[in-house]
Amino acid sequence: MAHFTHISVQTQDFDFAHEYQKLRDSNSSDGALVTFVGLVRDLNLQQAVSGLFLEHYPAMTEKVLNNIxxxxxxxxxxxxxxxxxxxxxxxxxxxxxxxxxxxxxxQSAYHGNEFIMDYLKTQAPFWKKETTNQGDKWIAAKASDMEKSKGW
Structure with missing residues (x-):
């Protein structure tokens, strides 16, 4: 199997083992594989979080992810x-x-993965709304994430 780029924006969950195996099987000349999985936290900015709603701009999202x-x-x-x-x-x-x-x-796998994740958090057209015990609120990218992405 040749190298590939796979991008999916979806509502359904993903199977980590399956995604890892697809990457592992993609090319026998690659000796490094780095993954990152982000999870919904129960606490953000010292507030209890019970859920997260994510919206995106479909016409633009995949294009931006490909550009990243x-x-x-x-x-x-x-x-x-x-x-x-x-x-x-x-x-x-x-x-x-x-x-x-x-x-x-x-080194390339580590840096590439971190770069992609940093840019996803700051450049991709996703909007997040947290559900807290004080109501729902839209959240912006953190200043620390913005600074980190500028460093690349």
């Missing part, structure tokens, strides 16, 4: 890349996002 991957590919020699981002209503501890990257060497 292409930008990462210009910085590091990446093999296969997979991004799955969920939208809709999610509960505490549910999976939100999967980012998986292969490369011939670990």
């Amino acid at each position: 991957v292409e930008k990462a590919r210009t910085k590091w020699q990446l093999g296969s890349v997979s991004i799955i981002h969920r939208v809709g209503q999610l509960q505490v501890s549910e999976q939100i996002v999967f980012v998986g990257v292969t490369s011939q060497h670990r």
Whole structure:
């Protein structure tokens, strides 16, 4: 199997083992595989969170995610890349996002994965609304995430 880029924005959950195996099987010359899975936390900014609702702009989201991957590919020699981002209503501890990257060497895989995740948090057209005991509120990207993405 050749290297690939897989991007999916979906409401349904994903199977981590299946996604890992697809990346692992994508090319035998890649010796590194790095994954990240983001989960809905039960606490954000010292407030209890009971759920998270994610919206996106479908006409733009996949294009932006592809651009993020292409930008990462210009910085590091990446093999296969997979991004799955969920939208809709999610509960505490549910999976939100999967980012998986292969490369011939670990440093490129680590950096490529971190770069993609940092840019997802700050550049991708997703909007998040948290449900807390004080009501629902839309949340913006954190200043620390914005600063981190500028460092790339």
